[in-house]
Amino acid sequence: MSLLIKNTRFLDVIEEKIQEDMDLYIEEGRIAKIGKNLDVLADEVLDGREKLVTPGFINGHTHLGMSLLRNYADDLELQTWLEDAIWPIEAKLDREDIYWGSLLSMAEMIRSGATCFCDQYYEMDRVGDAALEIGMRGILTRGLIEDGDKDLKLDQTRALYQKYHKKGKGRLRVVPSPHAIYTCGEDYLKEIIDLAKEMDGVINIHMSETIKEVEDCKRDHYMTPIQYIESLGMLDLHVIAAHCVHITEEEMDLVKNRRFYPIYNPSSNLKLASGFTPVQKMLDKGIVMGIGTDGDSSNNNQNILEEIHIGSIVNKAVSMDPKALPAMEILKMATINGAKALGLEDQVGSIEEGKAADLAIFNLNSASFTPKNNLISALCYSAQAEDVESVLIDGEFVLKDRQLTKIDYDNLLKTVQDRMDQLVRR
């Protein structure tokens, strides 16, 4: 199948501008040709005059299966929220709940223009199945917490790697994932690091999310969290480091020339009162960052456009500088830099010839984009998920005219509701 998007404009995150009056020719899942007035024949031609094409957004950190638990418990202290509310109900989630919950999260992500995710949860084979079904790109990571099943969980990671790594035309990846330094002991962390080395040398972990985590680490290891993971050899790997709310300047200097990629989760960090992530400071140090939604129970949605918007404006106030974290910088976090953070920049993250055709197509004929002044600002500050008209992954429409093409959306909503009704009775 080939597709020609005629007379359009796209967000060029490499040149950091909107490229106007462009044709995009997509063939066999790739962006085959970009230029003005392309002389090509395509199976399908899309009039792009009133559209804006962006790279599909990359949700660098989430827990997809948690969507059943959204709005189940909020406005509580972190420990109360986790221990009294979330964990007891989460323990009752079964494999099928996680499959359906993940599918719902994916539907929501796609409907906000996201095409790729990095997920940490369990029953990850069912998350992989959901991704294959809806056609999404993503990194599957089985969260590893040290308990009686710690070896079983490593085996599950190995099995997941065998069965899902590079499946779906290479769209899926599998990466080992210790939950956090406070839920895994030193020996277990070392085992996981060794496993990551056996695989592709990538690891995914929650880092420095709360002050408590940092203080406990200093008490137990006489080091800050990133110093601690360095002492274990983790910084020799490619590290996808969710949160980094309480990263110190010293730690920034430690990681700035390493393959260490913080993923900023604005809504979650604010909602859980974890703190204000020093994004502009990390960027000033040259650290490459991604952005994520976090799970639905701490956000409580999977709309990546909200994260872009909130992340940008909050950091202006934190930096006491309206020039901080400008629109283009955070859009890069959600595209090319997110791709770098996930180790996928050869495939996605920008609209360049040869890359996979993972694209979001915005309808500019909307209030948010009227009048069409600076479209980069409009994407960050005005755009609504409703403006995302269509989404392509690997050149295939997964959303067309706001309808999901690969799944039955009404049945999805109904099934998730039914499962939640059963869950609370379990």
Added chain:
Amino acid sequence: MSLLIKNTRFLDVIEEKIQEDMDLYIEEGRIAKIGKNLDVLADEVLDGREKLVTPGFINGHTHLGMSLLRNYADDLELQTWLEDAIWPIEAKLDREDIYWGSLLSMAEMIRSGATCFCDQYYEMDRVGDAALEIGMRGILTRGLIEDGDKDLKLDQTRALYQKYHKKGKGRLRVVPSPHAIYTCGEDYLKEIIDLAKEMDGVINIHMSETIKEVEDCKRDHYMTPIQYIESLGMLDLHVIAAHCVHITEEEMDLVKNRRFYPIYNPSSNLKLASGFTPVQKMLDKGIVMGIGTDGDSSNNNQNILEEIHIGSIVNKAVSMDPKALPAMEILKMATINGAKALGLEDQVGSIEEGKAADLAIFNLNSASFTPKNNLISALCYSAQAEDVESVLIDGEFVLKDRQLTKIDYDNLLKTVQDRMDQLVRR
């Protein structure tokens, strides 16, 4: 015309809960009857089973006519932004630009569930015309800045009051509105206070938005801004006080038993790096607050649901407490407390018999509301403007199945774009 919404649920901001299995009967623009299985005949019956009805949201502070300037200049220092970018182009806006820009802002507000606004701008008669056309409720305030035309502007306020106050079946109000203490001298402020007393005793002003405003006030008047307006007698009036980012504890104590209503503008305060408004502290003092979008050039959208969401989560981080500014509290700011702030609580702000039928109807058959756990949390943290299916003002549909009923939306978008194209060439 009468309307019966059958078997629905609604947000009760008085009892602070969702009232389930309710019928709402609307007659002659009012909420005539609320109850279970109402035995009434209505001209139109709406199946409310998959809906959630809320009071129409109240946008307590905005500059509607600025939407042409949205995304025109961003990521700049406040003074550069205003003086080099916004003011030069704003000076070229004509009456018709402001009419069309206001209509666009109103369309956007309605599409996010808002039914009422407090606007401060100029050419306010054309804003009033737009409100009458689209059917919105609102307070019109001509921004008063002391310059060569200071007396003319007072006359315009008087003329506006004569022509628009209580027009549109009482939906419109006119209130005198000094722009700020730093743009009006002491004598001019006193003249405006006297004018407000001649009218309905209400005044609308920007207060303590930036540190500079506070510091300049202390330097010039040896008082903080709210102490200063008290010294002028302004606190004898009903004061709608936009922003109050830098209100002091002493000032909070000064106003807590007065008719002084801060309007919180989360996106604008963050984006302009004005600071973090101490919302929870003001609430703890018993101060009644509203919430607003501010103008499109500093937000850059008129989606009141985003303000509800952002305002809540930012204040949790500011307070270092995930229990701060819970969902219900900020929903009250957007409804009943916003109505109190605007002096309209007798008419709107809650779903109670006798009040005007200003309602937003959410479609619960959406990803955001699936599964249906705590719907109060869902409204605050998950809901998207796209979920607002219909909106009623004074019992009339202004939005139905996501379509604006009173205006031609496509023509609106096209006209605003044409006018902006002309504006930059002027």
